[in-house]
Every structure is written in structure tokens, then in C-alpha cells.
Amino acid sequence: MNTMTLWHMTHWEFAALAAAAVLVGFSKTAVSGANTVSLAIFAAVLPARESTGVLLPILIAGDVLAVLTYRRHAHWPTLWRLFPAVAVGVVVGTVFLVWADDEVVRTSIGAILLLMAGVTVWRRRQADAEAKAQSGSESEEDEPDAVSTPAGRFKARSYGVLGGFTTMVANAGGPVMSMYLLSAGFRKLGFLGTSAFFFLIVNVSKVPFSAGLGLIDGHSLLLDAALVVFVIPGAFIGKWAVNRINQRLFEQLVIAATVVGGAQLLLR
Numbered sequence: 001m002n003t004m005t006l007w008h009m010t011h012w013e014f015a016a017l018a019a020a021a022v023l024v025g026f027s028k029t030a031v032s033g034a035n036t037v038s039l040a041i042f043a044a045v046l047p048a049r050e051s052t053g054v055l056l057p058i059l060i061a062g063d064v065l066a067v068l069t070y071r072r073h074a075h076w077p078t079l080w081r082l083f084p085a086v087a088v089g090v091v092v093g094t095v096f097l098v099w100a101d102d103e104v105v106r107t108s109i110g111a112i113l114l115l116m117a118g119v120t121v122w123r124r125r126q127a128d129a130e131a132k133a134q135s136g137s138e139s140e141e142d143e144p145d146a147v148s149t150p151a152g153r154f155k156a157r158s159y160g161v162l163g164g165f166t167t168m169v170a171n172a173g174g175p176v177m178s179m180y181l182l183s184a185g186f187r188k189l190g191f192l193g194t195s196a197f198f199f200l201i202v203n204v205s206k207v208p209f210s211a212g213l214g215l216i217d218g219h220s221l222l223l224d225a226a227l228v229v230f231v232i233p234g235a236f237i238g239k240w241a242v243n244r245i246n247q248r249l250f251e252q253l254v255i256a257a258t259v260v261g262g263a264q265l266l267l268r
Contacts, residue, residue: 013045014226021058021227025234029069030242032178032195035059036116039171040262041107048106049097053215055171057224058231060203065235067198073193078184079201084176085157086202090163094209096169109170113262116166116175117255118142126179155162168206173199188242 009017020038027034042051100108155160159180167173177198181191210216 008181009045016041016045017223017227017241018230021230022203022237023235024055024058024062025065025231025236026241027174027234028066028196028199029192029235029238030193031238032174035062035174036113040113040260043106043109047102048109049100049102050215050220052109052169052171053103053210053213053222054138054223056203056206056210056216057221058227059171060200060207061228061231062179063196063200063203063237065231066192067200069235070189070193070196071240073189074192074197075186075194076197078181078194079198081153081156082160082163082180082198083201085160086164086167087205089161089166090168090202090206090209091164092161093165093168094213096165097215098141105169107266109172110262110266112166112170112172114259114266115247116172117259117262119175119179121255122179167199167202168209171203173202192242 020035023038024035027038039051039055042055045051046054051085095107097105159176163173163176163180166176174195177195178191181194186194207216
């Protein structure tokens with residue numbers, strides 16, 4: 001980790017990272033996947049490759065708060081079904097990071113962000129169509145559909161590998177998993193509880209890989225220690241807002257910010 005990069009940033013750059021940490025907390029307890037904006041901010045302020053290592057402990061802190069908030073709503077059969085495929089994706093992403101330099105990682109993060117913006121738009125349209133078909137008859141605690149068909153198992157494995165790769169390379173697995181969980185029929189609380197445990201387990205498992213690549217070290221952890229306190233108010237705001245927020249407007253803002261962030265990284 002480049003110490004000069006960490007300790008010679010401007011006040012505005014630190015403020016941008018602090019705001020991104022607040023958004024991490026908010027996304028973990030309100031709108032999963034919104035932290036793609038945080039990813040863009042971290043990659044813009046810090047070297048793109050190193051930014052993934054700095055952001056990872058911040059994400060884990062948000063995951064812990066999300067688990068404490070929604071731990072009773074996790075659907076473990078879905079989690080066990082996804083983990084093997086995710087492990088494959090994490091290994092592939094690790095190999096990619098061994099090969100890629102900062103410019104390739106920055107370009108890849110930008111492309112992934114734009115892809116995730118498109119994924120989010122498609123996911124929302126599917127969710128709207130399903131909501132109309134269900135006519136609001138199901139509660140937030142309904143059991144998600146079981147993946148028992150060959151097509152369903154293939155979908156779970158495909159999303160798992162893609163989610164593992166994107167989360168390892170760019171900490172951007174949120175929209176991929178969000179799309180999968182919604183397509184499986186999760187309601188709000190089950191969605192938040194399952195994704196909370198999913199990302200806590202996956203992100204913790206990424207720590208040895210990131211440390212082995214030199215993306216996490218003592219210097220990066222010192223910066224994390226200064227930023228992690230900002231995750232807490234974001235998580236409380238998310239918990240307060242989850243039943244009050246205008247989801248459609250917020251997702252439109254997130255998509256717009258993600259597109260801008262992805263384009264900025266591609267053109268940088």
C-alpha cells in the first residue's frame with residue numbers, strides 16, 4: 001500500500017471517503033447495492049487496485065451492523081446453495097488481480113459499475129412486473145421459491161460465480177446478488193437478512209486473499225480505522241429509512257451516480 005497516497009490526501013478527499021463510508025452503512029441496512037457509488041468514490045480518490053483493499057474492512061463493518069439488524073430474516077438454504085459457486089468466482093477474481101495492473105483494474109471497475117447499473121435497471125423492471133402479477137397478496141415474510149429445477153440450479157451457479165468475481169475484483173457483487181434474490185421471490189426483510197449474512201461471510205473470506213495480494217496492510221487498516229466510524233450513522237439512517245424511503249427515486253439516483261462514477265473511471 002502506498003503510504004504517500006493515504007496520508008497526503010486533501011481534506012476534500014477524506015470527506016469524500018467519509019461520505020462513501022456513510023453510504024456503505026446506509027446501503028447495508030436499506031438499499032443493497034447502493035454502495036457501488038462508494039466503490040466509485042474510493043477508486044477515484046485512491047489508486048483503483050488499492051482502493052478495493054481499503055474499502056473491504058469498511059464493507060465488513062457495514063455487514064456486521066446489517067446482520068445485527070436483520071439476523072432473524074436470513075434464508076440459509078439459499079446461502080448454502082450459493083457459496084460453492086461464489087468461492088469459484090472469488091478464486092477467479094484473485095487470479096485476475098494477480099495479473100492486472102492499476103489501469104486494468106480501474107477500467108474493469110468502471111465497466112463493472114456500468115454493467116451493474118444496467119443489471120439494476122433490469123432487476124427493477126422484473127421486480128415491478130412480478131409485483132403486478134402478485135397484486136400485493138404476499139407478505140414480507142413469504143418463503144422464497146426453492147431452486148429445484150436444472151434451470152434454477154444453473155441460474156444460482158451463474159449468479160454465484162459472477163457475484164464472487166465482481167465482489168473480489170471490485171467489491172461490486174451487491175447488484176448481482178440483489179437481482180438473484182429478487183428473482184428468487186424474496187420480500188424486503190428476507191432479502192435484507194439473507195444478503196446481510198451472505199456478504200458478511202463472503203467479505204470476511206476475501207480478507208486473506210486481499211492481504212496476500214498486498215491490498216490490506218497496516219497502513220490501509222489505519223485509514224479504515226479513521227473511516228469506519230462513519231459507517232455507523234449511515235446504518236442507523238438506513239434502518240430508519242427502510243420503511244419510509246421512496247425506493248424508486250432512490251434507485252434512480254443510485255443508477256445515475258453509478259453511471260457517472262463508472263464513466264469517470266473509464267475516462268480517467
